[in-house]
Amino acid sequence: GAVVSxxxxxxxxxxxxxxxxxxxxxxxQATTMFWYRQFPKQSLMLMxxxxxxxxxxYEQGVExxxxxxxxxxxxxxxxxxxxxxxxxxxxxxxxAGDWKTYEQYFGPGTRLTVT
Amino acid sequence: xxxxTQIPAALSVPEGExxxxxxxxxxxxxxxxxxxxxxxxxxxxxxxLIQSSQREQTSGxxxxxxxxxxxxxxxxxAASQPGDSATYLCAVPQGSGTYKYIFGTGTRLKVLA
Numbered sequence: 001g002a003v004v005s006x007x008x009x010x011x012x013x014x015x016x017x018x019x020x021x022x023x024x025x026x027x028x029q030a031t032t033m034f035w036y037r038q039f040p041k042q043s044l045m046l047m048x049x050x051x052x053x054x055x056x057x058y059e060q061g062v063e064x065x066x067x068x069x070x071x072x073x074x075x076x077x078x079x080x081x082x083x084x085x086x087x088x089x090x091x092x093x094x095x096a097g098d099w100k101t102y103e104q105y106f107g108p109g110t111r112l113t114v115t
Numbered sequence: 116x117x118x119x120t121q122i123p124a125a126l127s128v129p130e131g132e133x134x135x136x137x138x139x140x141x142x143x144x145x146x147x148x149x150x151x152x153x154x155x156x157x158x159x160x161x162x163x164l165i166q167s168s169q170r171e172q173t174s175g176x177x178x179x180x181x182x183x184x185x186x187x188x189x190x191x192x193a194a195s196q197p198g199d200s201a202t203y204l205c206a207v208p209q210g211s212g213t214y215k216y217i218f219g220t221g222t223r224l225k226v227l228a
Contacts, residue, residue: 104206
């Protein structure tokens, strides 16, 4: 099956700093990628849709100026958490869709801890 | 607006039991449904994908069924093992022609040795 990678797997940063998370589709081209966040013992919540070559589409309640998304190529999308605060600490997961099967492939996730 | 519910929220069973996890969705106009497994602190592993034209899919000890008209899917796990302990999530597209998935609340399964 298709493989999606994320980097880093874990990151700890100080409050007020910015953190960039990368999501790569390793063996297929993804015109659309998605970013989710997951709080402990809760399900995944969609944050935004990342579209290659255009602006991301954010879900209601997600601050686009805080969570910057860039999808500059067909295999890479990045999520930058700007001016991070402790409440941004979460598990962030990306996914990429295969248009042929409409199946989504998920990355292994990035654990962000803001101190 | 699509809503996805999973019951039970948590389940603890002895090893060897056959078990059924349930997933309900409110909008039946879906083109597929996926079941995932998530181990603590890890990402998602896709278990089964059922297209809207299919009634069920099987992989090893897992069998997933889909009844669009009633808005339900079940994941059947045969002869459960301690290694099956994880959270199981179902997900459906938010609407037609979109990749945006809505996830269920999950079922936390613990299989006791």
